[in-house]
Amino acid sequence: KEKVEITKEQRTLMKVIVDAYSTHQIPQDVAKKLLQEQYSADENFLLLTEMATSQVQVLVEFTKNIPGFLSLDREDQIALLKGSAVEAMFLRSAQVFSRKMPSGQTEVLEERIRKSGISEEFIIPMFNFYKSIVSLHMVQEEQALLTTITILTPDRPYVKDQQAVERIQETMLELLRKLCVLQRPQEPQYFARLLGRLTELRTLSHYHAEMLTSWRTNDHKFTPLLCEIWDVQ
Numbered sequence: 119k120e121k122v123e124i125t126k127e128q129r130t131l132m133k134v135i136v137d138a139y140s141t142h143q144i145p146q147d148v149a150k151k152l153l154q155e156q157y158s159a160d161e162n163f164l165l166l167t168e169m170a171t172s173q174v175q176v177l178v179e180f181t182k183n184i185p186g187f188l189s190l191d192r193e194d195q196i197a198l199l200k201g202s203a204v205e206a207m208f209l210r211s212a213q214v215f216s217r218k219m220p221s222g223q224t225e226v227l228e229e230r231i232r233k234s235g236i237s238e239e240f241i242i243p244m245f246n247f248y249k250s251i252v253s254l255h256m257v258q259e260e261q262a263l264l265t266t267i268t269i270l271t272p273d274r275p276y277v278k279d280q281q282a283v284e285r286i287q288e289t290m291l292e293l294l295r296k297l298c299v300l301q302r303p304q305e306p307q308y309f310a311r312l313l314g315r316l317t318e319l320r321t322l323s324h325y326h327a328e329m330l331t332s333w334r335t336n337d338h339k340f341t342p343l344l345c346e347i348w349d350v351q
């Protein structure tokens with residue numbers, strides 16, 4: 119039986135990542151807004167672009183706290199942010215959806231999202247992903263590390279020094295692996311299941327451009343930051 123233990127430096131690394139992850143949260147809570155009232159498709163699209171814009175800003179701040187990220191080539195830092203922004207948004211959305219809420223509220227939230235203006239064909243894969251995240255019952259450490267591992271994906275477009283990214287990602291993968299073994303000794307496959315979600319996440323993100331253009335809204339307006347990061351308009 120493998121004796122797994124977290125080293126002192128891994129504990130420090132964990133604390134830095136989790137502190138940064140919980141500090142850099144979206145200022146206002148979109149779930150609360152959605153539960154308060156029903157919005158039109160146009161209002162929902164505007165809400166989405168506002169939330170996504172502030173989430174990108176939060177993502178940039180978060181990556182600055184990932185040990186080693188700022189020592190990467192500057193252009194590679196941009197390539198990693200650009201390459202992971204959509205995945206990070208869906209991952210954060212899934213985490214918002216999987217939050218414990220008073221009974222019946224998750225169903226209301228689900229209904230509001232289904233009716234928000236997203237075109238039908240994307241609702242299914244999106245909720246399949248959200249439900250697969252809900253079923254993992256991830257703790258905060260796992261959520262923070264999974265987002266970090268997503269950002270540090272070496273084979274994003276235009277990344278020059280992939281080895282440098284791989285080295286940092288491997289540190290995070292090893293830490294997550296140990297956490298999973300310690301957290302779920304009775305579920306040896308749990309770490310593999312977590313990483314499997316990243317594959318689902320990448321597939322969902324392939325639909326993203328189509329999802330955006332097929333929103334039932336008259337005016338697909340984006341902020342300059344989203345035009346940059348989402349390759350739209």
Ligand SMILES: O=C(NC1CCCCC1)[C@H](C1CCCCC1)n1c(-c2ccc(-c3nnn[nH]3)cc2)nc2ccccc21
Pocket residue numbers: 144148149152162163165166169170173207208210211212214215230231234236326329330
């Ligand atoms: O605001 C949101 N997500 C933010 C969460 C925090 C990080 C930044 C994004 C949207 C809501 C916008 C208003 C209408 C309802 C959905 N959202 C989504 C969602 C829906 C469609 C697309 C999309 N992308 N391209 N086309 N549609 C993206 C995300 N899933 C959610 C699950 C739980 C809570 C909110 C959720």
